[in-house]
Amino acid sequence: MEENKDIKLQQITGYDEAYYMPVFGKRVPLVVDHGKGVYLYGTDGKKYMDMIGGIAVNTLGHDNGRLVRAISSQARKVIHCCNYYYNEPQTMLAKKLVEMSFADKVFFANSGAEANEGAIKLARGYWSKKGTPKPKIITAKMSFHGRTLATIAATGQEKFRAPFAPVMPGFEYVPFNDFEAIKNATDAQTGAIMLELIQGESGVHPADFDYIQSVRKFCTQNKILLIIDEVQTGVGRTGTFFAYEQFGIQPDILTLAKGLAGGVPIGAVLANQSAATGFGPGDHGSTFGGNPLACAAALAVLEEIESKNLLSNVQNVSAYLQKKLQSVSKKTKKIAEVRGKGFLLGIELESGSASDVKMKLFEKGFLVSSIGSNVIRIAPPLILTRFQAIKFISALQDVLEGKE
Ligand SMILES: Cc1ncc(COP(=O)(O)O)c(C=O)c1O
Numbered sequence: 100m101e102e103n104k105d106i107k108l109q110q111i112t113g114y115d116e117a118y119y120m121p122v123f124g125k126r127v128p129l130v131v132d133h134g135k136g137v138y139l140y141g142t143d144g145k146k147y148m149d150m151i152g153g154i155a156v157n158t159l160g161h162d163n164g165r166l167v168r169a170i171s172s173q174a175r176k177v178i179h180c181c182n183y184y185y186n187e188p189q190t191m192l193a194k195k196l197v198e199m200s201f202a203d204k205v206f207f208a209n210s211g212a213e214a215n216e217g218a219i220k221l222a223r224g225y226w227s228k229k230g231t232p233k234p235k236i237i238t239a240k241m242s243f244h245g246r247t248l249a250t251i252a253a254t255g256q257e258k259f260r261a262p263f264a265p266v267m268p269g270f271e272y273v274p275f276n277d278f279e280a281i282k283n284a285t286d287a288q289t290g291a292i293m294l295e296l297i298q299g300e301s302g303v304h305p306a307d308f309d310y311i312q313s314v315r316k317f318c319t320q321n322k323i324l325l326i327i328d329e330v331q332t333g334v335g336r337t338g339t340f341f342a343y344e345q346f347g348i349q350p351d352i353l354t355l356a357k358g359l360a361g362g363v364p365i366g367a368v369l370a371n372q373s374a375a376t377g378f379g380p381g382d383h384g385s386t387f388g389g390n391p392l393a394c395a396a397a398l399a400v401l402e403e404i405e406s407k408n409l410l411s412n413v414q415n416v417s418a419y420l421q422k423k424l425q426s427v428s429k430k431t432k433k434i435a436e437v438r439g440k441g442f443l444l445g446i447e448l449e450s451g452s453a454s455d456v457k458m459k460l461f462e463k464g465f466l467v468s469s470i471g472s473n474v475i476r477i478a479p480p481l482i483l484t485r486f487q488a489i490k491f492i493s494a495l496q497d498v499l500e501g502k503e
Pocket of ligand 1: 210211212213215243244245246295299300328329330331356357
């Protein structure tokens with residue numbers, strides 16, 4: 100039996116090498132078979148605690164009853180219809196997101212990058228329609244906004260742009276958490292400032308409260324649109340439904356994706372009434388965006404977050420996790436810093452390789468991601484319990500102490 104499982108891994112990795120573009124490099128040697136709750140099961144027959152949740156996507160974990168029922172019953176009704184017609188899940192999801200947020204209008208896309216493309220277009224459209232085009236958008240160094248050509252241009256990391264030059268013009272990058280830098284970069288062409296509230300992909304670096312407050316005030320005073328990219332931080336991940344709620348501000352435009360439909364591809368652009376005027380009929384669109392299947396899934400995710408009180412679960416279990424991580428740090432002297440909010444945490448190692456720690460945790464049955472050379476990121480499903488959290492902590496401690 101065991102032998103068969105190994106054959107599956109060999110077969111799939113062999114085919115992957117032969118047929119898949121090598122953009123993911125060498126992956127963790129796990130062929131995922133199925134999942135249940137916070138666990139994934141491999142074709143090797145082993146059970147893994149999913150502490151990365153599809154990179155902040157599997158909001159409800161795996162095989163959630165409400166989500167699976169919503170997807171299958173919607174699939175039986177209609178999976179897709181084009182945007183020539185109305186579909187109820189799309190409209191009801193837009194209504195729900197507006198009721199939950201600062202926004203007055205919503206547009207649905209299929210991914211985080213696409214949502215950000217929409218936000219960038221919306222900001223430029225807004226100024227063009229006013230008759231005073233202001234194409235420049237200020238973004239932060241070390242930010243991450245996606246992999247499409249416009250979103251690599253928005254991303255403040257040269258390595259994502261360089262091989263694909265020339266990139267789209269109109270972006271200026273400033274150091275994160277440096278308000279003066281934003282002021283200095285602003286000129287008459289500046290139409291928008293686009294920021295994450297926690298820079299997830301560059302090592303889980305949270306924005307300072309005062310920084311975001313100052314940027315908001317500055318945008319209002321200077322009539323600049325504030326775009327907040329909550330592709331990774333949204334949908335309860337930080338313990339509030341939107342991370343911006345914890346910064347005492349409201350953006351003009353916000354993007355969501357990842358966790359919104361619990362694993363079914365979706366993206367969303369939310370905007371206040373004024374910013375939403377950037378799009379009129381024919382200005383934007385998407386074949387799949389807002390399709391009934393994805394929107395029905397998202398509605399189920401939102402219902403489950405509410406009915407199961409998952410935001411308080413995130414707050415409670417995160418506080419516990421952070422406390423325990425601090426004591427592991429004291430005991431092992433192997434952790435330099437723990438950063439982040441809710442269930443988006445970065446554990447910066449004092450020394451040693453994050454990739455090695457990731458692989459040792461994998462061998463013990465825990466899935467995490469490593470960022471750069473020294474940060475372990477966790478982004479588990481919002482259903483993670485204290486009991487599960489402590490299992491992870493004790494495995495991490497063992498790994499850091501070099502126990503087998
Ligand atoms: C903040 C942020 N924006 C945008 C994206 C891109 O999302 P997607 O991979 O769905 O295109 C990501 C993905 O990691 C992200 O973290």
